[in-house]
Amino acid sequence: MLSGLYSAASAMDAASLRHETSADNLAHAHQPGFRRRVVGEVAFESVLNPRPGSSARDEAAARLSDASLSVDFRQGPLQQTGRALDVALQGDGFFVVQGPDGPLYTRNGGFHVNGDGQLVTVDQLPVLGEGGPLNLPNGVSSESIQVSASGEVLSGTEVIGQLQLASFDDLSVLLPAGVSLFSAPPNAQVQPANAQIVQGFLEQSNVQAIDELISIMVGSRQYEAAQKAMNAMDESIQKRTRVQ
DSSP states (O other), X not given: OHHHHHXXXXXXXXXXXXXXXXXXXXXTTTSTTOOOEEEOOOOHHHHHSOOTTOOHHHHHHHHHHHTXXXXXXXXXXXXXXXXXXXXXXXXXXXXXXXXXXXXXXXXXXXXXXXXXXXXXXXXXXXBEETTEEOBOOTTOOGGGEEEOTTOEEEETTEEEEEBOEEEESOGGGOEEOSSSEXXXXXXXXXXXXXXXXXXXXXXXXXXXXXXXXHHHHHHHHHHHHHHXXXXXXHHHHHHHHHHO
């Protein structure tokens, strides 16, 4: 009976996690470069049925760990903006920016020029080129910037720099470090990306609003079902206790 209570509680936690995750995805559905978070699929019946040989508490912890979060790195749609410093990646890879504690990776190519002439993200993080942060020479306006498909940054015929792009064989090593930023562990295998850059476009979020709404409803139903199961087992325990 205690095993059932622990399993029902873990089912409620997993359903709550699904609900919160889908709500967060919806909140960032219009954020360029955002990658939807995904809760691992766990069958409701498997949560209520304990595995042979495991304690009730260990079983509940194992079931909840099965419902851990991951990131969906599938590419989002490209939206044309016509803005010179809006660039999108067509294919696998990330732009590299300078974070407070090392490089960070993003698919959000909505860049700007700060007061020092440095190319930065919306979070004011420097955008990295092959030789370090990219800086526009004095007198060069952002409207005159051209970015080639290979990432070369030019003003007219003058080459300003080369955007640094990175890719990973195992995307699961990347951890969210912001709305559209990711960090990689020191031992991650970072490689040059073969993606093509499209100027005047932004890659949108890969969130499908209707899918997230359905997920919210499913999570709510699963939570209610687990709660009813817990209440039923609680009532059964109370009746048995009174009899004894």
